Amino acid sequence: MPPLRPWSPIPIADGGEPLDDLPPSLWRLEPHPYQALGAPYGAGASPFRLRRGVIERLERAQERLQQQRPQWRLAIFDAWRPLVVQAFMVRHAFRxxxxxxxxxxxxxxxxxxxxxxxVDRFWAPPSADPATPPPHSTxxxxxxxxxxxxxxxxxMGGAxxxxxxxxEPDHYAGAAPGSEAADWHERRRLLAAVMEASGFAQHPNEWWHFSHGDQLWAWRRGEPRALYGAAAGAVAGAAEGAG
Known part of the structure; x- marks a missing residue:
């Protein structure tokens, strides 16, 4: 069994805020990479969904980005992930x-x-325990x-x-000024800055992963509790996908 994350003991107080589809203002990178691999989302399940309050913060982050770089935008790679997809992708990443x-x-x-x-440093185990949901399932x-x-x-210096x-977010922190690697570091820092200013917390091992309201967010921000547990529908198919 993989070790628990440092944020796993944090309690969750989920108010039932719904998942919504991402609005057209937020660019989706399609075809979705996990769907293209055959990940079993099931009929009608979209990876481009998030809690309503998280979407609002993403829109604020994009506004902050475009105040500094009007020619740039955020591009969404992945968002909500059912447990059966989490299990599928953990196996795929390992293999x-x-x-x-x-x-x-x-x-x-x-x-x-x-x-x-x-692999465990980057992929959360597909836990069906409501006290330890994978971040994307929330x-x-x-x-x-x-x-x-x-x-x-x-x-950005890495896929x-x-x-x-x-x-790791600061992998290129020591790059020589004016180098391509220095550009990658500056872009990573800009992404982190606009996201953090909009209420997100960054995964310590991943330059691309941010969250608001889950246990990881609470741990990184010093909050006493998480705002979101596993979203409705996230556990569907978990048993068949966790083998």
Whole structure:
């Protein structure tokens, strides 16, 4: 069993705020990457949904961004994620990481255990326990990047979901001034700044992951409780997907 996160003990007081579809003002990166892999969202389930209050804060973040960079916009990679999709993607990430290292993902040796531990730094376990929901199952977490006005994503020095040190928000902090890596660091810092000013907290290992109202947010902001637990529909199919 993966270790609990430091935010797992934080209590949740969910007021039942609904999930809403992202508005047209927020750019979606489509086709959605997990749907393209065959992730089992089920009929009518959209990954481009978030809690209403989270969407409002995203819109504020985009306004702040465009006050500084009128030619840029936020681009949404992923948002709400049912547990069955979380389970599917954890397995996929592990198997891909093993293949990249020339390992058999169906073996159970020490190298595979090391890969599993590394994947666990980036992918939350698909817990159906209402006290420990994965962040994306709450409708409070979003994966996003910066894009040009046309919607073309800007280079950020590493792909969303990449497993490794280059995904840490400050990985390029020591880059030489004027270098491409320095540009990547500046873009990451700008994204973090507009999101944090709008009430979000950043995942400590992922430059692209921000949330408002979940346990991770409460832990990073020193809040006594989380505002959102697993959203309605998030647990559907969990049992079949968690094997």
């Amino acid at each position: 891909e990481a093993c293949r990249e290292r020339g390992l058999d993902p169906d073996a159970f040796g020490l190298p595979q255990q090391a890969v599993a531990a590394e 409708g409070a977490a979003v994966d996003l990047t910066l894009a040009e006005a046309s919607g073309r994503p800007l280079a 969303i979901d990449a497993i490794g040190a280059l995904s």
